[in-house]
Amino acid sequence: MMKVLLSNVVNGCRVGSITEVGRHGNKVLEFPGCLLYTRCGSAPHLTYDVLQKLDTVPEGVQITLPTLAEQHHVVKDFQQGIGKFTGMEDFFLYCSVQDPAVREATGYNFNKGVSVWGPGGRIKLEVADFMAIQKAFRPDWYQCLCDGDTASADTSTKRVRKSVDRTLNFLDQCLEIHQKSQELKGSEILGVIEGGDLLEERLRSARETCKRPVAGFVLDGFQSFAMERETRKNLLKAVLEVLPEDKPRIIHAVSRPDEVLEAVECGVDFFDSSFPYQVTERGCALVFPFSKRSHSDVCDETMIQGPDDSSQETTENQHCRGSIEDKRSQRTKFEMDLNDKEKYACDFRPVLPGCSCYCCQNHSRAYIHHLLQTGELLARVLLMMHNFHHYFGFFAAIRESLHQGTFQELKTMVTQRTK
Ligand SMILES: [Zn+2]
Secondary structure (H helix, E strand, O other), X not given: OXXXXXXXXXXXXXXXXXXEEOOOOOEEEEEOEEEEEOEOOEOOOOOHHHHHOOOOOOOXXXXXXXXXXXXXXXXXXXXXXXXXXXXXXXXXXEEEOOOOOOOOOOOOOEOOXXXXXXXXXXXXXXXXXXXXXXXXXXXXXXEOOOOOOOOOOOOXXXXXXXXXXXXXXXXXXXXXXXXXXXXXXXXXXXXXXXXXXXXXXXXXXXXXXXXXXXXXEEEOOOOHHHOXXXXXXXXXXXXXXXXXXXXXXXXXXXXXXXXXXXXHHHOOOEEEOXXXXXXXXXXXXXXXXXXOOOOHHHHHHHOOOOOOOHHHHHHOOOOOOOOHHHHHHOOOOOEEEOOOHHHHOOOOOOOOOOOOOHHHHHOOHHHHHXXXXXXXXXXXXXXXXXXXXXXXXXXXXXXXXXXXXXXXXXXXXXXXXXX
């Protein structure tokens, strides 16, 4: 039976591990932690072998419905679940409804279900369709069908209430099917907290979801573009106070390092790793410092000057299909832009000196720049390796700092402004 072991709670930050978790009851997930971001069930740009070259790959993998839902009949015929189908059966699989790297189109959910967008367009999922997919996939955990379409600024109170009601209604229906299902024996369902930016609705959603037999909670609708930082912080704190301590809390689309640290302080346990993927897609590399051992002087020199506040830079779309210009305008102060000819065409240092990843051990900034210029796929492979390595190392550093009592020092190091 799943056990949440809280080894410490420091100023609201939770650190510990979940043991005996998963369909076979044999996995351990450490938190605060992140889940490996995937597309079509595999790490973007990386084969299984290449993925193994990274150290500290998270045990938990996040798969999403947009790139997989269309093919679920194939997985059903295959009969051995999505883990085996995608060659990721060694991992703990968590299935989320939406892709955290892609901003959802608004206005397409309906009373009986929600829409996700696959390669072939809109996929309408009613409860029965959704549960058929879960039965075919058989993940360890899955996010319950939910209506999280409350992020745009003109969302009315009525619409927010509807998202809470619908989501609770979906949860009750999904639980009923789940409990009768042989295929889903051992799988667990996570309840979803909705409520937009309304405190009252957030609390109602949290309290009602707690009454259901869910294994954990997904905090939905807290994306950067959805609300101000302060609002998010206050809502998260209020909601997490209501939730039981012995169940995990996952948040989606809050994966920038500074936002992660703030959410950890509110008591969030798990994050997605869509951020290093987005950084890779714009030809950038993560270089923010999180350890005294890392070369923070190098980080300072290469980091992009960015606005302090997340609100402006993310208001444009975060859609990963945007043009290159769109992507470049979304750069953050945590990364360096290897497309920059003036700076990097003749820079023969590693991307991040001192980094132990395959990319930094074997290649130079000049070479990555050249690969980007010539449109070679290898540029994304190497950048993805470095960016995942750096991001996973960041989470290891968060856990270590909570054990050592140095979380505030880490926070200062990560969020410091470049000169
Ligand atoms: Zn590296």
